[in-house]
Amino acid sequence: xxxxxxxxxxxxxxxxxxxxxxxxxxxxxxxxxxxxxxxxxxxxxxxxxxxxxxxxxxxxxxxxxxxxxxxxxxxxxxxxxxxxxxxxxxxxxxxxxxxxxxxxxxxxxxxxxxxxxxxxxxxxxxxxxxxxxxxxxxxxxxxxxxxxxxxxxxxxxxxxxxxxxxxxxxxxxxxxxxxxxxxxxxxxxxxxxxxxxxxxxxxxxxxxxxxxxxxxxxxxxxxxxxxxxxxxxxxxxxxxxxxxxxxxxxxxxxxxxxxxxxxxxxxxxxxxxxxxxxxxxxxxxxxxxxxxxxxxxxxxxxxxxxxxxxxxxxxxxxxxxxxxxxxxxxxxxxxxxxxxxxxxxxxxxxxxxxxxxxxxxx
Amino acid sequence: xxxxxxxxxxxxxxxxxxxxxxxxxxxxxxxxxxxxxxxxxxxxxxxxxxxxxxxxxxxxxxxxxxxxxxxxxxxxxxxxxxxxxxxxxxxxxxxxxxxxxxxxxxxxxxxxxxxxxxxxxxxxxxxxxxxxxxxxxxxxxxxxxxxxxxxxxxxxxxxxxxxxxxxxxxxxxxxxxxxxxxxxxxxxxxxxxxxxxxxxxxxxxxxxxxxxxxxxxxxxxxxxxxxxxxxxxxxxxxxxxxxxxxxxxxxxxxxxxxxxxxxxxxxxxxxxxxxxxxxxxxxxxxxxxxxxxxxxxxxxxxxxxxxxxxxxxxxxxxxxxxxxxxxxxxxxxxxxxxxxxxxxxxxxxxxxxxxxxxxxxxxxxxxxxxxxxxxxxxx
Numbered sequence: 001x002x003x004x005x006x007x008x009x010x011x012x013x014x015x016x017x018x019x020x021x022x023x024x025x026x027x028x029x030x031x032x033x034x035x036x037x038x039x040x041x042x043x044x045x046x047x048x049x050x051x052x053x054x055x056x057x058x059x060x061x062x063x064x065x066x067x068x069x070x071x072x073x074x075x076x077x078x079x080x081x082x083x084x085x086x087x088x089x090x091x092x093x094x095x096x097x098x099x100x101x102x103x104x105x106x107x108x109x110x111x112x113x114x115x116x117x118x119x120x121x122x123x124x125x126x127x128x129x130x131x132x133x134x135x136x137x138x139x140x141x142x143x144x145x146x147x148x149x150x151x152x153x154x155x156x157x158x159x160x161x162x163x164x165x166x167x168x169x170x171x172x173x174x175x176x177x178x179x180x181x182x183x184x185x186x187x188x189x190x191x192x193x194x195x196x197x198x199x200x201x202x203x204x205x206x207x208x209x210x211x212x213x214x215x216x217x218x219x220x221x222x223x224x225x226x227x228x229x230x231x232x233x234x235x236x237x238x239x240x241x242x243x244x245x246x247x248x249x250x251x252x253x254x255x256x257x258x259x260x261x262x263x264x265x266x267x268x269x270x271x272x273x274x275x276x277x278x279x280x281x282x283x284x285x286x287x288x289x290x291x292x293x294x295x296x297x298x299x300x301x302x303x304x305x306x307x308x309x310x311x312x313x314x315x316x317x318x319x320x321x322x323x324x325x326x327x328x329x330x331x332x333x334x335x336x337x338x339x340x341x342x343x344x345x346x347x348x349x350x351x352x353x354x355x356x357x358x359x360x361x362x
Numbered sequence: 363x364x365x366x367x368x369x370x371x372x373x374x375x376x377x378x379x380x381x382x383x384x385x386x387x388x389x390x391x392x393x394x395x396x397x398x399x400x401x402x403x404x405x406x407x408x409x410x411x412x413x414x415x416x417x418x419x420x421x422x423x424x425x426x427x428x429x430x431x432x433x434x435x436x437x438x439x440x441x442x443x444x445x446x447x448x449x450x451x452x453x454x455x456x457x458x459x460x461x462x463x464x465x466x467x468x469x470x471x472x473x474x475x476x477x478x479x480x481x482x483x484x485x486x487x488x489x490x491x492x493x494x495x496x497x498x499x500x501x502x503x504x505x506x507x508x509x510x511x512x513x514x515x516x517x518x519x520x521x522x523x524x525x526x527x528x529x530x531x532x533x534x535x536x537x538x539x540x541x542x543x544x545x546x547x548x549x550x551x552x553x554x555x556x557x558x559x560x561x562x563x564x565x566x567x568x569x570x571x572x573x574x575x576x577x578x579x580x581x582x583x584x585x586x587x588x589x590x591x592x593x594x595x596x597x598x599x600x601x602x603x604x605x606x607x608x609x610x611x612x613x614x615x616x617x618x619x620x621x622x623x624x625x626x627x628x629x630x631x632x633x634x635x636x637x638x639x640x641x642x643x644x645x646x647x648x649x650x651x652x653x654x655x656x657x658x659x660x661x662x663x664x665x666x667x668x669x670x671x672x673x674x675x676x677x678x679x680x681x682x683x684x685x686x687x688x689x690x691x692x693x694x695x696x697x698x699x700x701x702x703x704x705x706x707x708x709x710x711x712x713x714x715x716x717x718x719x720x721x722x723x724x725x726x727x728x729x730x731x732x733x734x735x736x737x738x739x740x741x
Contacts, residue, residue, distance in 0.1 A: 213485055280363055344372055344591055346414015351727055 016048045022129045029125050032157025042155050049136040054151040062151035072175040077112035080171040090209035092220025096135035100142035101225045103172040105245045108227035111182050111234055112174030120154040122167040146225040186241035187262035192308040193328035194301045196321040199251055200279045203293025217278045224297035229320040236314040242302035249353050252291040254300050255338045256352045263335040268328040270343045292353045369590030378595040379418055386422045388606040396424040403561035404431030404719025405589045411724040413591040426691030427721030429543055430561055432508040433460045434713040434720040437643040438677040440536055441466030444505050446673050448479040455481045456490040457505035464716045467677045487519040494531040503666045507536040511563040514628035517635040520664050534666040535657055540564050541572050542653040548580045552692055557601040560586035562616045569624030570614050577610040588616040635661055645713035646685030683712035695725040
């Protein structure tokens with residue numbers, strides 16, 4: 001936990017309820033107009049939910065103490081991400097939870113301790129205020145779980161059709177502890193590739209939640225914060241070479257990025273990949289490749305070979321790493337290329353995804 | 363995964379490959395030049411590369427990737443017509459995901475969508491009817507394409523639309539039929555194929571007997587094959603066995619799906635709705651007589667080509683593309699002048715680079731690791 005900075009994000013604070021006057025109401029352009037209605041909405045939906053003194057001050061900016069940050073390390077990490085997922089709620093999560101975890105994970109991938117988050121929303125007029133409130137609560141719960149404070153934000157309302165219900169942008173700030181040098185450029189021949197969980201769950205959960213496929217399966221999004229896992233990994237091995245979360249474009253895309261940045265090749269072992277039966281089944285039917293499907297709680301780590309066994313043990317002991325597996329190896333030849341050793345004993349190229357994965361027709 | 367993993371068993375694959383290696387030794391031709399086997403269907407091309415079968419089989423066997431990717435062989439003029447249709451006010455264009463990326467002379471459906479056309483991806487043509495019912499004020503067009511695999515579901519959709527008297531649904535038919543296409547390949551003068559793997563899903567609809575002429579008239583062995591790696595290895599073994607024994611027959615490896623007579627209900631729906639076009643233009647192959655189907659007069663009200671006026675301009679293939687030569691097996695995809703340079707999956711110039719089932723896209727995506735580059739897997 002973060003004794004200095006996050007004592008105010010305690011989750012035992014009293015639950016907030018939405019005032020009755022908002023029940024059954026929808027967001028209108030008036031709520032984005034800058035006047036009384038907007039302030040009312042922001043205060044009761046966001047500020048009171050987030051319960052952070054820096055946000056409650058309702059200044060135009062959150063003011064962060066430099067000496068406190070400096071105690072944690074000498075490098076600040078900053079990242080931003082915008083979330084536009086449809087539908088807003090899906091098995092295993094919702095856009096609010098995603099908006100917190102996604103940015104927390106981007107910070108965690110350099111070993112940073114995530115500290116502060118902003119929350120900017122673009123709301124399509126007509127969104128039920130209760131929906132907005134429930135998503136804000138999910139954000140708060142996710143932020144508490146991750147030990148991060150939501151300290152500043154912005155609210156815009158646009159006309160119907162100008163956005164799809166709700167877009168959320170979160171920017172995160174964290175501090176990188178001294179002595180850690182995780183980078184996409186550091187993969188070396190001989191290194192080992194490890195992942196922490198099932199691949200493709202989020203991508204398939206979203207596809208199925210759209211209800212366009214007449215397929216039924218209980219697959220939940222894997223959305224989860226990964227900084228706790230990363231912290232445990234760094235305790236075991238300070239010299240982790242590369243870390244990336246395998247979000248859009250999936251594991252295949254991330255490995256290609258790392259292979260290119262480090263000028264090495266990576267060979268993935270198909271039989272070692274953790275993929276659920278149900279996800280494999282859905283992919284078979286739809287003509288999709290789980291290696292290109294989005295994840296929201298999966299990372300790829302590239303580590304020195306002598307550390308791999310210990311690290312794997314530590315990861316498997318962590319709640320976010322139960323399915324951890326060594327899935328591949330870094331090689332010298334053919335820099336920038338990722339190959340897959342198939343279950344069958346053949347080898348094929350695992351290229352970057354071109355465009356979006358489109359289902360095959362037959 | 364039950365019913366799938368059984369057909370992907372590496373141990374059984376190894377045994378089959380050993381058998382195949384033995385058989386190849388008994389085929390005299392294999393001592394002089396490679397044995398050229400055409401997999402007609404794009405699904406087979408996909409399996410070959412996805413599982414690396416080309417690396418596992420003896421070097422005496424070479425695959426010639428056939429024309430069986432319906433998305434790939436669609437000519438640019440037809441795509442232009444489809445886009446022109448999609449851009450008409452009040453039209454909702456519906457189609458399969460794959461078809462969204464195939465480019466016409468200027469753009470593809472994804473780009474037309476970005477420019478404001480209402481283009482929607484569906485997983486079944488029946489979904490287009492759902493959209494038509496929901497939007498009586500709009501004209502819903504289904505961009506239908508594919509061989510006999512997808513033809514029945516399109517035909518059923520038209521039958522259903524007629525039964526419901528839906529007035530705002532029509533079909534832009536780009537369906538093609540497999541037999542004249544195989545015949546055109548067999549008739550081409552530079553054809554040197556030794557045998558065929560027949561398309562499994564097409565055969566599920568049309569049955570086995572339509573292929574008789576290949577064995578009888580052209581004296582080539584053909585085995586109808588399933589799409590799992592063991593299916594394909596077994597089918598290859600069956601073709602080689604015929605070659606070794608000097609037989610030319612139509613054999614059916616995919617018996618769990620394909621019956622001798624095909625699917626009567628599907629054939630009946632096709633028969634009711636469609637008739638053969640005199641000729642149809644193919645990307646990379648030019649015009650092939652009797653290879654396309656159009657909607658019969660009785661269903662004219664559901665024919666987008668009759669309902670709307672279309673530019674209907676034939677657009678020549680880019681001259682730098684060698685899709686035709688690849689399709690006929692005269693060259694390998696990576697021997698094409700523009701392969702991997704100006705023609706890539708991001709910017710497909712030729713038809714075969716468009717869909718993941720296209721020979722060039724599969725080659726680009728999975729394939730072109732040379733055999734000597736393969737290193738044993740270490741864990």
